[in-house]
Amino acid sequence: MTAIELRNVSRWYGNVVAVNDVTMTIGPGVTGLLGPNGAGKSTILHMIAGFLQPSRGELVVGSRPSWQNPAIYRRLGLVPERDSVYAFLTGEQFVLATAKLHELADPGAAALRAIAMTDMADAAGRRVATYSKGMRQRIKVAAALVHDPEIILLDEPFNGMDPRQRIHMMELLGKLGAEGRVILFSSHVLEEVERLSGTIQVMVAGRLAASGDFRAIRRLMTSRPHVFLIRSSDDRRLAAALIGRPEVAAVELGPAGLQVRTSDFGAFCAQIAVLARDSGIRLRELLPTDESLESVFGYLIAN
Amino acid sequence: MDPSHAPPAASEAPPAHVIDAPVIETRALTMIYPGDVTALDGLTVDFAPGVTGLVGANGAGKSTLIKILLGLLTPARGRAAVLGRDCATEGQRIRTLIGYMPEHDCLPADVSATEFVTHMGRMSGLPATAARERAAESLRHVGLHEERYRQVGTYSTGMKQRVKLAQALVGDPRLLLLDEPTNGLDPAGRRAMLELIARIGAEFGISIVVASHLLGEIERICDHLVAIEGGRLLRADTISSFTQASQTLVIEVEDGTAALRDELSRRGLAARTYQRSLLVPVGGGDVYDVVRDSVAALGLPLSRMEQRRHQIEELFRDDVEAADAR
Missing domain, CATH: 3.30.70.270 (Reverse transcriptase/Diguanylate cyclase domain)
Structure with a gap:
């Protein structure tokens, strides 16, 4: 089942084009929505959530447009970036009110379940006004999860969370994604996106710059040579063997080891162990240096 | 100037104990807010010179510690010293030696960055001309050029964070306290801010304390880490000892x-x-x-x-x- 689909979607505010002709499909599992400030991430999330009408194009959730379609809220939960929590309520009252608005059969039990999932049981009796930013984030997530939605949209969910809360939220989103739910979240912290999900949608200046698994995206950037660091029992001899290979473009011998540039990631990886074995050289370390999501993102922004 | 603090002759390196002396010391520091809320609970820790990351859960006592170090809160028990000066009695003197970048949005919208940072320079005790020069220099350091004549209210989050850093630098501090400096920044903005902080630490030789929830950032730019939890010290050590x-x-x-x-x-x-x-x-x-x-x-x-x-x-x-x- 395809959960969210955008076909040639644009959205403008007066003369400002926030989202420009974007086509994307988001299926089950966890997907990271990335991009610089002002790239159109929040506009995309708000259109998917049915708060904004696309100026052009088609946007469906399930198989129906989300605009002017309140029925989707039975299946969709949204965690907005802004602090949209009533400070005078306790955390539990807030989540319970959300459960009642959804007309759930047993709102009390649903609220308790959502509060437990976000690890907020201890603080649920306190007024939201007394919460730290990380706690306000988590109670917003609890409210978004209260009706057990299949689709969950989160705008910067990790903002303000401390290290323990981040670990917990990452595990929770990972678990929800593994259950086959559709999780789409925006974030600026690329290390966390990389750990949570390899699947990304990257927006740059209103356009979709790349989508899919970031490692696969990296492989497609053939104009950017891949750089590996290698430490071995005999770096000089390994360097000599490497430079004889057609896929190796350059080898630099330094005190920390070998730096190898290759234009063909696949061929290099397939050969390196064989080459070392046949030369009788012990490989101690093989490190790809620009395969991280941060490198990939940097390249996408630079293009 | 106090003769014991006289600068060494130019040809000599400062004696080792001056280099190694902690920039911040706390001893059994305890803070209890009205309603019996304990924010700090006997915290004893030294911050070495260099760049130190300060981490802790929300509510661990980070903000309370910063306020005490700035001499804005008086601890219930224990003591704290910044650059060898007691926080309870020499708060005002300490504030002239520290540059502080608060976490929350605290900039006036209707003045230019130049006016604001110059004003903060004046407040830190600089004469008018020196304040103007130092403000121009700090703004250049943080990478604000033509924009600095525009009103702060029109700035992006990244530019506002830079102004906050510039006002912390303007008084020529010996120690910087940065509270969540990359908050709200996108990946390029975060990277630029981290590089800036690392450069300030290396080039100016200013000690820096960076409070952050992002452990990856701390690992990238800090030499030391101080972790507090529940108002107590969890661990203080060099970054390399955490990442062996x-x-x-x-x-x-x-x-x-x-x-x-x-x-x-x-x-x-x-x-x-x-x-x-x-x-x-x-x-x-x-x-x-x-x-x-x-x-x-x-x-x-x-x-x-x-x-x-x-x-x-x-x-x-x-x-x-x-x-x-x-």
Whole structure:
């Protein structure tokens, strides 16, 4: 089942084009929505959530447009970036009110379940006004999860969370994604996106710059040579063997080891162990240096 | 000037004890707010010179500690000193020596960055001309050029963070306290801010304390880490002591992970799958050759092989993965 689909979607505010002709499909599992400030991430999330009408194009959730379609809220939960929590309520009252608005059969039990999932049981009796930013984030997530939605949209969910809360939220989103739910979240912290999900949608200046698994995206950037660091029992001899290979473009011998540039990631990886074995050289370390999501993102922004 | 603090002759390096003296010391520092809320509970810690990361859960007492160090709060018990000066009695003097970048949005919208930073320079005690010069210099350092004549209200989040950093630098501080300096920044903005902080630490030789929830950032730019929890010290040490290599080898192949695991086990190596990786305990050097030969025999594409490093995050984890990494 395809959960969210955008076909040639644009959205403008007066003369400002926030989202420009974007086509994307988001299926089950966890997907990271990335991009610089002002790239159109929040506009995309708000259109998917049915708060904004696309100026052009088609946007469906399930198989129906989300605009002017309140029925989707039975299946969709949204965690907005802004602090949209009533400070005078306790955390539990807030989540319970959300459960009642959804007309759930047993709102009390649903609220308790959502509060437990976000690890907020201890603080649920306190007024939201007394919460730290990380706690306000988590109670917003609890409210978004209260009706057990299949689709969950989160705008910067990790903002303000401390290290323990981040670990917990990452595990929770990972678990929800593994259950086959559709999780789409925006974030600026690329290390966390990389750990949570390899699947990304990257927006740059209103356009979709790349989508899919970031490692696969990296492989497609053939104009950017891949750089590996290698430490071995005999770096000089390994360097000599490497430079004889057609896929190796350059080898630099330094005190920390070998730096190898290759234009063909696949061929290099397939050969390196064989080459070392046949030369009788012990490989101690093989490190790809620009395969991280941060490198990939940097390249996408630079293009 | 106090003669005991006279600067050394230009040809001499400062004596070692001056270099190594902690920039911040707290001893049994305790803070209790009205309603019996304990924010700090006997915190004893030294911050060494250099760049130090300050981490802790929300509510661990970070903000309270910063307010006490700035001399804005009086602790219930214990004492704190900044650059050798007591926070309870010399708060005003300390504030002239510290540059402070608050976490929250605190900039007036209707003045230009130049006017604002100049004003903050005046407030830190600089004469008018010097304040104007220092303001121009600080703004240049943080990378604000033509924009500095525009009203702050029109700035992006990244530009506002830079103005906050510039006003912390304007009084020529000996210590910077930065509270969540990358908050709200996008990846490029974060990277620029981190590079800026690292450069200020290295080029100006100013000691810096960076409070952050992002352990990856701290690992990248800090020399030391102070972790507090529940108002107490969790651990204080050098970053490298948190990220030492463990006795586990991480192996990644582009495909055939399961086949490689079976082959390794056939050759007597117990490999464990973790996400996309295989983890193998490093017994002796032979392990490297067994891995190399297994990969070569199966003809698999090997994309990573390294000794796993400990992570700062393990401080905050109590589950299996962290235990296994040890």
